[in-house]
Amino acid sequence: MTEKTEFEQLRLDGVGRRFGGQDALQDLDLTIRAGEFIALLGPSGCGKSTALNCLAGLLPLTAGSIWQDSKRIDTLPPERRGFGMVFQNYALFPHMTVRSNIAFGLQMRRLPKADVTRRTEEAIRLVQLEEHAGKLPGQLSGGQQQRVAIARAVVLEPSLVLMDEPLSNLDAKLRLEMRTEIRRLHQSLGLTTVYVTHDQEEALSMADRLVVLRKGRVQQIGTPEELHTKPTNWHVADFMGFRNLLTVKVQEAGGRQVVVEGPGIRLAATAMAQVSSGERVVAGVRPEDLVVQPAAAANGGGNVIRAMVEVVEYQGRELAVEARTPEGHRLHLRTPERVTAGEAISVSVAPERLLVFPLGDEAPPAGVPVLGDGASSSVGAPVLSRAGGEAP
């Protein structure tokens, strides 16, 4: 029905969607360039699938507009947008063979029969399903169904491919394989792709640019490296693998270098935004950036946290360790050192790896002892008299 619609850029302008008075998506501004692989990333309920459905035309917008170059497309029904979509549950037509599933879109475009056959067979070859072309989807494994779904979407050479958590129903090994497969398809066909996922690793490894959403709002848009190294707030940091988030107080503020202080800890850190002395902030560090110090060096050097090893998980070359400070902060770290449960360790962190974010209006990260609220936190940290000024 629609002709192949190449575009220079696709622009989402203040796109929003309300469900019965609740904003599922708000003020999404995003420009997608042709050939780009964009990942929409966020926890469940963050609005990423809503955004995708709005793009596909399966959900009408309640605010904003979508522009394909200079053409407004948010008023078009899905069948006239010419985008391919891969659904989370694949949504293969159960009563049609693999071949008919893939041919469906081509038939809908009323292409000559010879073209339909040729392009269908090409797509089947592309996803290596030649032996299964005559089977019904119910006779295929999850990974094969996934490949059919992808072939069905890309056979139309759509100007944009939308993928809604396409790997979430696969097992870990297949997920890694399909990840590479999708990335390879993207590169060889040059398809512009918008990919929804809640898996930060998946998003970081596949996408050219990531859009992190939370509660329907964009938190950050950037390249994988930008997000990985410079998250704009602690929510993004939390999502990007900063598993250690501590609510602390700024002791010395001086541009980027700051010193933060919490119960039993005093650390040099790097501020990601303007913070002032005495402000309550969130300090975050990745498990792999916490370095276990050899016992001999325990007293030397700065930026050290003392902790007791509680849980050790073997993960090959490294151990994943959960430790707790005497004040009750829980720390996650990864280390090649062979530590054991019950062992006292010293953990150091480089100031440039400890990132400090303003707390914002939101409640501090869950499960993190809050300065002065120690007694009420789950870990049962002792209330420290130093924090008395903050106590209610």
Added chain:
Amino acid sequence: MSTEAATQHPGLSVRHRLAERGVDSQLLLLLPAVVFVIGLFVYPFLYGLGLSFQPAKGGGAFADYQRFFSDSFQRDTIWKTLRLSVPAALFNVLASVPIAYRMRGKFRGKRLITTLLVIPITLGTVLTAEGLLNFLGPAGWFNRTLMSIGLVDHPVRLINNYWGVFFSLVITGFPFAFLLILSYISGIDPSLERAAATLGADWRARFQRITLPLLAPGLATTFCLTFVLAFSVFPSAILVGDPTGATRVISIAAYQAAYEQYDYPFASAIAMVMGAVELLVIAVVLLWRSRFYVGSTGGKG
């Protein structure tokens, strides 16, 4: 290992092997149902079957069947019943499809509309017949309205003939068909249609290529059930029909044989013919159904 266990604990092993085939004490739970089916269905059926081969007037085992098929007054009841029940069942199924299709998603007031559509099922045939007599009768509102707006000069005859029974079958059969088809349609994964839409299919193509093929087996089943209900029509054929003429259905013939002529063997023979015709129609429909995909439709219904 199993042979060793068998030699050591023969009793245990037999019980295990039976349990693996589904034979265990839970089977006893089926007992009431089995008694029920044998007592209330299998025995009466076999009794009637046997009776139908013992004609009261003698003349061989098949004499009553010959009598039924040689007498056009009796034989025609098959045709008259089919002429009522097949169109009524078809209408109920076909009218339910668009309504159920429209109502397949979630929306406000769905429960209210479903309730309104289903209420007639609770009325019973007699109340429906009373209502039809009042509404569609020569002095009913329907004819009075038609005459007052000048559409007709004389009351349209809509009761005590074919149409009266047809309407009655639609009123009682539609809710039933609608409920079944609504549940079949709700059982089709909505993302299939959405997928078809992103592949360029407009609503017509989505319905024809996706919904209808997946729904077809359900339509066949629904048709069979509403057809059987309509085929055994009795009260409305008498109350709003023309029981001596156009709507002398096969159940009336059986009734007259049993309770007016007290010829139970003949009545049994008619009942057997009735069952055979029903089975024939159902077999044809199921044969048609077997041409379609009948597996999972991916939904949660």
